[in-house]
Each structure stands twice: as structure tokens, then as C-alpha cells.
Amino acid sequence: MAVRLDPYEEAKKQLEVTASILGLSKEVYDMLATPERIVQVKIPVVMRDGSVKVFIGWRVQHNSALGPYKGGVRYSPETNLSEVMALAMWMTWKNSLAGLPYGGAKGGIQVDPFQLNQYELMQLSKNYFSAISPFVGVDLDIPAPDVNTNPQTMAWFLDAYESRTGLKQLGVVTGKPLELGGLETRIYSTGLGVATVAQAAAKKLWGGIEGRTVAIQGFGNVGYYTAKFLKEMGAKVVAISDIKGGIYNSKGFDPDAVREYITKKGSGFVIDYPDVERKITNDELLTSNVDILVPAAVENVINASNANNVKAKLIVEGANGPTSPEAEQILVKKQVVIVPDILANSGGVVMSHIEWVNNRMGGWITEEEAKNKLMQKMTDNFNAVWNYWEQKLGGLGGAYSMRTAAQAIAVDKVVRAMKLRGWI
Incomplete structure (x- = not known):
């Protein structure tokens, strides 16, 4: 049975171990542990009985040293700001470890999506994304599916963004339906x-x-x-x-x-x-x-x-x-x-990167090529972590x-990027 611990505190404990391994100062640790931006929005939805219910949503942008923020959006009655902050931090390490030109972010709405009908879900999704649209963009922050969200959710996000901004940018979200620039492999x-x-x-x-x-x-x-x-x-x-x-x-x-x-x-x-x-x-x-x-x-x-x-x-x-x-x-x-x-x-964010690049280049890859690239990338990343673990940490x-090996590789890369930028 799952024990409900504070996710953000758990993420920071993991970072403390990594910081110790890498010999990072308290100041660098604090910069790594603290999100760059936290956006909280209220999301009004007209329910089937005509009443208006307000939901709370978040977008946490943890670190952008390696590139635009990247991470999914989840719908769950259990999600909260602490969870979204932890997931955003983990996305920073995940993207860094995967060798992707992204920082880390995560989004969440505190809602039980199974209690909403399709029209209510569409309102929820579009109103949420419209509210966070000043903080996302193809070169700023690129959301994707997560728990209880899917390609249809991303289609609603995309439409809300384009309606709000007037921009036609398929790459602002990934994990989209095929008709809107998605890849079947992403599923x-x-x-x-x-x-x-x-x-x-x-x-x-x-x-x-x-x-x-x-x-x-x-x-x-x-x-x-x-x-x-x-x-x-x-x-x-x-x-x-x-x-x-x-x-x-x-x-x-x-x-x-x-x-x-x-x-x-x-x-x-x-x-x-x-x-x-x-x-x-x-x-x-x-x-x-x-x-x-x-x-x-x-x-x-x-x-x-x-x-x-x-x-x-x-x-x-x-x-x-x-x-x-x-x-x-x-x-x-x-x-x-x-x-x-x-x-x-x-694998999800690796394929999201392939989709994002594909959107920006006007379509360049087949599904089989995308699948093969994913499997090769995952194998190479595993071998890099295994070798570091064996050679430097005792295996x-x-x-x-x-x-610890994976985070050491990922955090070290982020820290080096921060130093080059003059942040630390």
C-alpha cells in the first residue's frame, strides 16, 4: 500500500545525496532545489446542472538551464502543489539524463476526471491552458500528457493556446493526435x-x-x-x-x-x-x-x-x-x-522531443524510425548510467x-550549464 509522504521533501532528500556525491555547495543545492516559477490558476467549469465549480491547477517550472521547460500535466484528486514541484524537479533530471535540450516542468489539476463528462473535461482543459498560456510556448515550456490526460487533452490544450495567442504552433504541446502533428509511437x-x-x-x-x-x-x-x-x-x-x-x-x-x-x-x-x-x-x-x-x-x-x-x-x-x-x-x-x-x-519525453522536432521541421520521420531511435536512445542511456554506477559508485x-548514478550524471550536467550561463 502506498504511504503518503511529502513528494517534494522526498525529491529534495534524493538531491541532497547527489549534491554530497558531487561535492556541491549549499548555495548550489538551494538553487537546484528551488523552482524557478510556480503558476497557480483557478479554473471555472460550468457543470451539467448549470452550477459553476472552480478547480485549482498548477504549472511548476523547475529549471531552464538546458533549454525550454518540458513535462506533462496530470489530472488527479490526489495531486497537490508539493507533488507537482517534485515531479517538475524529476523532469529536470530526466531530461538532462536523456540528453534532451530541455529543462524540467510539470502541471497538475486537482480533479477526479472520471466524475466529469466530456464537455466538462473540455472546459477544464481549455480554461486551464488558456490561464497558463502566457507561461508556455514552443521555445518556453512544452507540456505533454501524464496521469489521466491523453492526446485528446493535448488537442484541447493546443486549440486553447492558438485561440488565446493567435499563433499556429503545433509544437507547443506533444503527445497530440496524429491529425494534429502527433506520432503514433508516442502512445x-x-x-x-x-x-x-x-x-x-x-x-x-x-x-x-x-x-x-x-x-x-x-x-x-x-x-x-x-x-x-x-x-x-x-x-x-x-x-x-x-x-x-x-x-x-x-x-x-x-x-x-x-x-x-x-x-x-x-x-x-x-x-x-x-x-x-x-x-x-x-x-x-x-x-x-x-x-x-x-x-x-x-x-x-x-x-x-x-x-x-x-x-x-x-x-x-x-x-x-x-x-x-x-x-x-x-x-x-x-x-x-x-x-x-x-x-x-x-521514453515518453524522448519521443516527445522527436515529435517536437518533427513539428518544427514540418514532418521528417517515419513511425518505424521513431521507434528505433527511442530504443537505441534508451539502451545507450541505460549503459551510461550502469557504467557510472559500476566505475564510480561501486555498482x-x-x-x-x-x-544516485543517474542523478549524479543529470545534476552535474545541469550545474555545468548553470555555471556557463553565469547563474552560479
């Missing part, structure tokens, strides 16, 4: 990226991923496509869960069949799938006897209360911040390899996780 890019680095890590640990058992917590877009691509790579997905609970089958699942069942049922959940050996809770999934664990749901699901019971030897973080710092210390001592979120789930059996 599955995060899941493909997670699967690609899982395959690379399995090769380091076991010589390959074929036959390795996998448990995936979260069966949304990221979880489904991760499961799909891992199965294609030869792994066996034996456990899957979502918000209602999970299922286990030692023979493995066909992710397409599970998704098709849920879709046909309408508002169905993984736990309703009939072809199972047993139903399990999310807590049981996290501690199941598998080789690879992919937390692809929410923050802090692996924490001090359950880390000692984790049996997987490889954790690949499909979600943002699913492992608390306390849990990570426990897992490092157990010699569990953790491929951190800023590396593992960066497996050392005192630090791969997250």
Missing part, C-alpha cells in the same frame, strides 16, 4: 522505454530477459505496454494489478487478452479477469516471488514497511517516485538493482543505487 513510448531498459538490465544480471518472471503494478498505458513489450522480448508476466487489486498466474498472462477483457467489460478491472490461479492484493504483488518488479502506478508504493519483503532482484520504475528513500537504502543492502524512474520511464554490492 506506447513510455512502456516501450521501460521494457527496453528492463531488457538491458536483465542482460547485465542474467545474460538475457528470456524466461524471467515479471510482476507489474499498474495496468494503465505504461503498465500495459510494458507488459506487452516484455512478453514480446521473451519474459513471462505472471502478476498484474490495478487500483482494485491484482491477479497471478505462474504460466504467465497475455497482456493483450487482459486489456481486451477489461475494455469489453467497460469500467472493468484487472481483478475481474477470469483466467487466473489466484487473486492478489497490490501489497502481495509488490512482494511476489518474481525476478523483475515494475511499479507503474503511483509514488512510494515500495517503502520502509514492505521493502524487506521484496523478493525481486530487479526493480524497474515505470511510475514516478515509486520507491521511497528509506526503502531504497534497504534494497541496496539486499543487492536489489533499481533502474530509477528518471531513466526507466523517460552492485556498493553503498549507492543506480538512482
